[in-house]
């Protein structure tokens with residue numbers, strides 16, 4: 311988006327807040343210094359094939375794609391961990407639902423370990439947990455999936471930093487070239503405020519928007535907790551996306 315001011319639903323204008331997104335180089339999160347751009351950014355328009363290429367549809371989803379408790383199970387038993395349902399609505403800047411959008415999510419297991427060959431944490435793998443799933447939003451913009459609560463994990467930033475429990479999200483637009491990525495945290499987690507990555511975000515309201523709310527009324531009795539996490543694609547109340555440096 312190249313304009314500075316976005317039109318609202320009733321002619322109201324949304325001013326872009328350029329402080330919403332962290333600066334590209336934030337030394338407390340050490341690796342940003344190595345990958346932050348050193349030159350002015352170039353704007354590249356979308357190519358024809360990007361805009362007209364195939365998109366992902368409902369028919370491509372498997373029955374267990376939104377069930378991380380079962381979608382990687384090797385022996386038919388459930389993944390280990392605190393069971394929960396995560397759901398939410400994908401919205402545009404005027405709070406209109408965004409239907410038929412591919413939402414992907416990935417996370418560590420209950421011990422805080424990823425199933426990845428470069429994972430360096432000693433926590434045990436769960437043979438029945440893969441850590442990845444996907445949904446397509448329904449006609450009202452809602453997605454939902456079943457999973458277990460991920461554990462916190464350490465990372466070698468300054469020697470002894472820890473990430474709060476979190477789930478990574480990706481949302482696709484009208485084409486695969488349009489992809490936004492963010493992270494979801496859990497309400498009430500004290501680790502959020504000690505995380506060097508979270509600390510790169512200047513605005514507490516932006517951090518609050520990345521924090522899922524416990525939805526006590528929608529818990530499943532004797533089965534699963536429930537958390538709600540809405541995603542706002544742009545505008546003044548936009549979710550903070552990791553790869554959207556322009557801020558809207």
Ligand SMILES: [Fe+2]
Pocket residue numbers: 418473476478
């Ligand atoms: Fe992570």
